[in-house]
Amino acid sequence: MSKAGVGDVAAVVEVARKDLLLELRSKEVVVATLFFSGMVLVILAFALGPDETALRNAAAGTLWTALAFAGVTSASQSYQSELDEGALEQLLLYPLPRATLFLGKLVANWLFMLVLSALLLPLSAAVFGASIAQHLPWLLLTVALGTFGFSLIATFYAALTANLRARESLLPVLIFPIIVPVILASVRASSEVMLLGNPAESRGWVQLLAGFDLVYLVVCTTIFPFVVEE
Amino acid sequence: MMTPITPAVELTGLARRYGAAYVLKNINLTVTPGRTLILRGGNGAGKTTLLRVLSTRLRPSRGSGRVLGFDLVREAHRVREHVAYLSVFGGAYGGLTARENLALAAKLYGKRGHTDGFLEHVGLHDARDKLVRTFSSGMKKRLGVARLLLADADLWLLDEPYAALDESGRELIDSLLVTAKDTGKTVLMASHELERSARFADRILDVRGGTLVVAPVPREVSRV
Numbered sequence: 533m534s535k536a537g538v539g540d541v542a543a544v545v546e547v548a549r550k551d552l553l554l555e556l557r558s559k560e561v562v563v564a565t566l567f568f569s570g571m572v573l574v575i576l577a578f579a580l581g582p583d584e585t586a587l588r589n590a591a592a593g594t595l596w597t598a599l600a601f602a603g604v605t606s607a608s609q610s611y612q613s614e615l616d617e618g619a620l621e622q623l624l625l626y627p628l629p630r631a632t633l634f635l636g637k638l639v640a641n642w643l644f645m646l647v648l649s650a651l652l653l654p655l656s657a658a659v660f661g662a663s664i665a666q667h668l669p670w671l672l673l674t675v676a677l678g679t680f681g682f683s684l685i686a687t688f689y690a691a692l693t694a695n696l697r698a699r700e701s702l703l704p705v706l707i708f709p710i711i712v713p714v715i716l717a718s719v720r721a722s723s724e725v726m727l728l729g730n731p732a733e734s735r736g737w738v739q740l741l742a743g744f745d746l747v748y749l750v751v752c753t754t755i756f757p758f759v760v761e762e
Numbered sequence: 763m764m765t766p767i768t769p770a771v772e773l774t775g776l777a778r779r780y781g782a783a784y785v786l787k788n789i790n791l792t793v794t795p796g797r798t799l800i801l802r803g804g805n806g807a808g809k810t811t812l813l814r815v816l817s818t819r820l821r822p823s824r825g826s827g828r829v830l831g832f833d834l835v836r837e838a839h840r841v842r843e844h845v846a847y848l849s850v851f852g853g854a855y856g857g858l859t860a861r862e863n864l865a866l867a868a869k870l871y872g873k874r875g876h877t878d879g880f881l882e883h884v885g886l887h888d889a890r891d892k893l894v895r896t897f898s899s900g901m902k903k904r905l906g907v908a909r910l911l912l913a914d915a916d917l918w919l920l921d922e923p924y925a926a927l928d929e930s931g932r933e934l935i936d937s938l939l940v941t942a943k944d945t946g947k948t949v950l951m952a953s954h955e956l957e958r959s960a961r962f963a964d965r966i967l968d969v970r971g972g973t974l975v976v977a978p979v980p981r982e983v984s985r986v
């Protein structure tokens with residue numbers, strides 16, 4: 533009598549695909565996020581003035597500031613569509629391990645942040661005069677690990693605050709203290725590559741990022757079913 | 763020797779509270795497979811809470827429950843394989859089309875094949891490529907019915923199924939309940955529309971003060 537549900541990996545893909553489709557269709561959010569991130573870069577560039585050294589020194593920091601703010605907006609939005617019309621209620625009733633729902637939403641948020649990074653990296657290089665072409669694979673690895681860690685925490689806390697009235701103001705307050713190690717490691721690893729062109733110097737930070745990602749992936753995936761339990 | 767039939771629903775001393783307030787206090791209920799039960803009661807009586815507990819969306823605060831032999835808490839995943847829930851709101855994504863919503867449901871239920879037949883059955887074939895956010899409440903409810911049929915579950919939990927529907931939509935729910943009887947599905951339905959829904963009921967239960975009280979099926983109702 534038991535009916536097999538869809539494979540767990542396929543369920544992760546379906547949930548991620550659904551989230552990305554919803555995100556792309558809510559054009560106002562995508563446009564606002566892109567515009568906001570771009571504005572952060574440009575405003576900080578103006579604030580730092582014409583000193584080329586100061587601009588180059590700030591390149592990695594401003595890039596991750598823009599990504600962090602955009603990431604919070606994206607994660608918050610991914611649960612807004614679930615709350616409309618009771619869709620989250622239905623999503624939680626499918627015969628699937630609840631961790632697959634978390635992983636699906638995580639993948640969607642991560643892919644969105646990767647696309648955003650792909651747009652902001654060249655913009656950041658152009659505005660701040662930083663080097664991204666040299667050791668590009670290493671820089672991309674840093675960005676991939678950093679955005680993954682950020683998406684992990686953002687997706688988890690967005691679920692935690694999904695039913696709260698003040699979730700949009702609470703989300704950054706909860707996320708940023710937890711995310712400090714990821715932001716620090718991402719900024720330091722990126723700036724070693726972008727400024728010094730020396731990936732060997734950033735190896736420790738990249739390892740820290742990978743370790744953080746792994747620990748939080750296990751912790752968040754394990755706890756998520758209890759977070760959405762009522 | 764006859765094998766005892768596993769009840770579709772078996773609740774013992776079940777309670778559920780929100781904060782300090784108990785909405786369900788001491789629910790004892792056994793439902794034989796294939797029966798249709800109607801839950802009656804005023805707003806806030808606990809009908810929806812009971813359906814949500816049975817769907818595994820809410821954990822019981824006290825007591826125990828089994829659905830088709832599976833424990834509501836320890837085997838919630840197995841319960842969800844056998845239960846389909848039609849909520850008041852429909853539970854669809856406004857940013858997806860009706861067809862995309864149903865295709866997503868089919869994949870998450872692990873079903874293969876086209877979903878257009880279900881949309882045609884509920885009268886949404888012509889609107890299948892429109893975003894659900896442009897739908898009326900009744901159309902959203904019809905989409906919920908399509909998902910219910912697609913799930914092909916053994917236990918249907920229907921929360922105010924007639925609400926927001928026009929006459930053809932109400933007839934659709936009538937036919938849904940006839941299908942349930944014909945195919946041996948168990949139905950628990952919260953409904954204020956007793957005149958209509960009682961025709962399909964094997965039992966009517968009043969949800970009163972957090973407990974269940976058996977009510978007679980009205981005599982004037984012509985049974986299906």
